[in-house]
Amino acid sequence: MLSRSKMKSTFLTLLFLCTFALSFGQIEFGPKAGYNQVFVSFSASNAPEVSGNGFNSGVFLQKDLTDKLYVGGEFLLSLRTYNEELSFDETVDNIRVRSESFVYRAPLYLDIPVFVKYAMNLSASRYSSDKLLSFYAGPQASIYMTGSGSSHETTIVELLDQITVEPTDVDFTKPELKEYFSPFHMGIVAGVQFSLSAGLNFDLRVTRSLISTNRNNAMDEYGKVNNTLLQFTVGYNIFGSKY
Amino acid sequence: MKKKSIFLTMFIGALILGSCQKKSEEVATPTLEVAEHNSTLIAKHTWIGCGACGAWAFEQFANSIENNPNEVYIAFKQGDIGEFANQAIYDHFQAAFEIPTATPTFHNNLNADIDISTAQSAQEAAGVVMNANYTMELDGDKIKLHTTTKFFQTSEGRYRITPLLIIDNIIAPQAAHPDTTNTRHKKVPVDVAAPIGGVTEPSYDGYLIASGDIKAGYTVNLECEVDRDPSWATEDISFAILMFKENSDGSLEFVNAFTK
Numbered sequence: 001m002l003s004r005s006k007m008k009s010t011f012l013t014l015l016f017l018c019t020f021a022l023s024f025g026q027i028e029f030g031p032k033a034g035y036n037q038v039f040v041s042f043s044a045s046n047a048p049e050v051s052g053n054g055f056n057s058g059v060f061l062q063k064d065l066t067d068k069l070y071v072g073g074e075f076l077l078s079l080r081t082y083n084e085e086l087s088f089d090e091t092v093d094n095i096r097v098r099s100e101s102f103v104y105r106a107p108l109y110l111d112i113p114v115f116v117k118y119a120m121n122l123s124a125s126r127y128s129s130d131k132l133l134s135f136y137a138g139p140q141a142s143i144y145m146t147g148s149g150s151s152h153e154t155t156i157v158e159l160l161d162q163i164t165v166e167p168t169d170v171d172f173t174k175p176e177l178k179e180y181f182s183p184f185h186m187g188i189v190a191g192v193q194f195s196l197s198a199g200l201n202f203d204l205r206v207t208r209s210l211i212s213t214n215r216n217n218a219m220d221e222y223g224k225v226n227n228t229l230l231q232f233t234v235g236y237n238i239f240g241s242k243y
Numbered sequence: 244m245k246k247k248s249i250f251l252t253m254f255i256g257a258l259i260l261g262s263c264q265k266k267s268e269e270v271a272t273p274t275l276e277v278a279e280h281n282s283t284l285i286a287k288h289t290w291i292g293c294g295a296c297g298a299w300a301f302e303q304f305a306n307s308i309e310n311n312p313n314e315v316y317i318a319f320k321q322g323d324i325g326e327f328a329n330q331a332i333y334d335h336f337q338a339a340f341e342i343p344t345a346t347p348t349f350h351n352n353l354n355a356d357i358d359i360s361t362a363q364s365a366q367e368a369a370g371v372v373m374n375a376n377y378t379m380e381l382d383g384d385k386i387k388l389h390t391t392t393k394f395f396q397t398s399e400g401r402y403r404i405t406p407l408l409i410i411d412n413i414i415a416p417q418a419a420h421p422d423t424t425n426t427r428h429k430k431v432p433v434d435v436a437a438p439i440g441g442v443t444e445p446s447y448d449g450y451l452i453a454s455g456d457i458k459a460g461y462t463v464n465l466e467c468e469v470d471r472d473p474s475w476a477t478e479d480i481s482f483a484i485l486m487f488k489e490n491s492d493g494s495l496e497f498v499n500a501f502t503k
Contacts (some may be wrong), residue, residue, distance in 0.1 A: 083265045084245045092455035093401065099483045104264035108448045154267035159452065164464040 027118040033057035035235030036078040041221030052082025060235055070117040081106040096158040107147035107181050113140035113189045137190040140207055147177045185211050206230055274462060275391035276375040279364040283314045284500040288337055291322030297419035300347035315483050315500035316430040324415035327433035335447040336408040350499045375484040375501040381468045386471045388436045388482060392452055394461040401489040403451030406436040408469050412481040436467035455492055
């Protein structure tokens with residue numbers, strides 16, 4: 001696996017090439033927004049898979065290289081909210097201790113995907129465009145912007161036919177969250193886009209982080225954290241060529 | 244206009260669909276606040292028929308209460324002071340903690356070999372492992388005791404609490420005391436409260452409230468009750484919650500004490 005610094009330099013090179021390509025010819029540009037479905041995985045073998053959701057919004061840029069090949073990039077603010085659930089149940093000397101822990105995290109990232117797109121026109125309807133269907137793939141840089149989070153743990157102790165239920169709520173501070181989340185991580189993105197002649201486009205993609213989204217010195221109980229993101233967005237090309 | 248509406252709807256929809264924090268559905272039980280604080284148990288073993296116990300030792304114990312008002316005091320008492328369990332408690336703690344048989348004997352944190360400042364320093368060095376709090380309710384001929392014990396350090400092992408019923412101002416004889424047969428005996432343990440429900444017999448060794456790997460923050464309630472003698476005035480009734488770690492050989496190691 002590539003190191004964090006190599007990934008960063010590869011990404012910056014690609015970003016430069018895209019910017020260079022975009023400087024010639026007509027640019028397609030517009031806003032886009034959509035829904036995130038987040039799948040969070042942990043390195044520890046006993047950790048459960050958790051999922052969450054959020055939203056994204058930002059802008060896209062695109063430029064044709066040939067009639068079927070395009071390069072593009074985006075700046076997307078992307079919220080990924082999810083709950084980590086941990087449970088514990090142990091009985092020692094007739095004392096049963098159970099705990100239910102819900103750790104809520106809601107990091108906001110600036111996602112910058114850069115991709116190469118291959119387009120094809122599969123329909124002759126009046127709404128279709130030359131790029132009705134396109135497939136794309138490329139690297140994505142994610143910069144941690146801000147976030148929120150909290151922990152709600154309930155411990156239940158049963159002994160001598162008596163029960164104690166004790167909840168503990170903790171709101172994570174911004175510095176604590178900054179210590180937990182990695183400031184920058186890389187991933188790969190692959191997706192499919194439907195573009196209509198009116199300028200609307202519908203995009204479905206999968207993004208997978210290649211390095212952990214939490215810091216090495218802030219591993220939680222389940223170790224390294226990785227995100228897989230399923231994103232659905234709708235965009236509109238406000239200037240440049242209509243499809 | 245239509246396109247703007249689509250974007251707006253999607254944005255709001257995504258916001259609504261964002262995950263909310265999940266919470267447990269268990270309902271919290273009433274739990275008392277527990278201070279992160281160590282108290283020293285200052286005690287003496289004494290006998291109502293012993294002259295020294297009614298003379299200088301009686302005064303020394305009274306002075307100690309006055310000079311260190313924030314500590315926990317117990318006068319383990321030998322002799323008949325009104326058919327209470329004071330003698331059994333005296334015998335138990337003397338045997339369990341190897342307190343010298345001679346009276347009077349002063350000891351701190353149930354260790355006859357250390358003075359008050361040494362006991363306090365040792366506790367300060369160890370930090371607050373656990374502490375307790377209680378409320379009590381007089382209910383006819385019963386006293387109901389609600390205790391909460393909290394751990395402040397991650398710990399390992401078996402931990403017990405002993406809720407000793409302490410009565411002040413018991414009028415009983417005391418040799419060599421100026422008040423002779425009408426001496427007011429202070430801080431006398433007369434009984435131990437037992438967990439409500441009758442699943443456990445009253446025990447001076449207390450009740451197991453934590454075992455195994457114990458996380459800092461572990462909190463446990465224990466409801467107990469004990470018989471009330473009609474001669475006791477409400478203001479003279481209190482409890483000393485003694486907290487122990489149980490060693491592998493079954494012996495107890497003093498950890499902390501609480502009263503109010």
